[in-house]
Amino acid sequence: MTVIETPRLLLRELTDADHEALFQMYQDRRMNRFIGGPPPPREAYWQKVRETWPAYYARHGFGLWATVRKEDRRLLGRCGLLSQQVDGERHVEVGYALAPEFWGRSYATEAARASRDHAFRTLDVPHVISLILPDNAGSIRVAEKNGMTLWKTAEFRGHLPRVYRITRAEWEKAVEGTGREASTSRMRRIRGEPWNKGSRHPRMG
Template identity: 40%
Template sequence: MIAATRFPPPTERLTFSQIVEGDLDDLAALLADPEVMRYYPRPKTREEARGWLEWNRGLYAERGFGLWTVRLTATGEYLGDCGLTPQLVEGVTEIEVGYHVRADRQGRGYATEAAAACRDHAREVLGVSRLIALIHPDNLPSQRVAEKIGLGFERTAVSRSGLPVRVHAARLRPAG
């Protein structure tokens, strides 16, 4: 683990940690689930999940943040991932809050709770002034999560994969 990497403190129900090699089986199952990945071009293979893990390890080293493993505090049960990643949107790099929750655990407020903790971490610890979420136009549950944490719809843009995305955004602190 990289000492400089900090993650949000535990919430009422959730704990966060770096994604590590020991999370690969859970992460691969999450990213291979057609229900979880229904708004992506396709589910990911195990090798692509390993790439996801490595991408986040690189973000931890370079930026001090990335997506984090999310677990239930009470049991340690793996729920998914949530965190902050740099995203290039129409030529501008912005910080995005992203979240994936196991299909069998969706609809219980975990994504909102985790995303709110990451929003607060972005503002209070990392000093991020603007936060976005890039969401498929048909992904109404994810849009509701973004709105619940204060990210309102701003515009439609084109993703790196060439697909339309809704940009939800909020200013977390005055521009400086």
């Protein structure tokens, strides 16, 4: 099911074929070094993704999505939204990781911006964040192009990532500047909604 469409990309729920392709992508050190290391052995990997993602989509109404190039339906990686607990508070993160062969073409920025917009248009959140390791210069550039600025450093699952953030007010100002109207319909409340109940995902975006 396609969740978001941009000029060049489709973002949709992950399938078994996507997970197999991502398993191969995650072997690349250039990619996995910033998202928690290489995947577990194949059997454990498959058990985890099959247990995680159908339930995650059902629980939260969002997740990491397959990021597909429209012109040839090529899977580039994954991008989307995650419910993360940082410093004792729950936040919605824009997470993204594309295979290195697709770096430098602004695909990650296009997908991240679309995911950010989707969050603000469908969730009643005061801000969205991205958790990025300090030496991940490429992802930092994407976050900055996504309108985010450095908020703080946090302890997160044994790491000290930088937390980049854009507030709703900052997003609305940027949206108004492009002549687009921010929709506030069908928003899900922060408190009491399933996404705020605390499921975890093992990989940093």
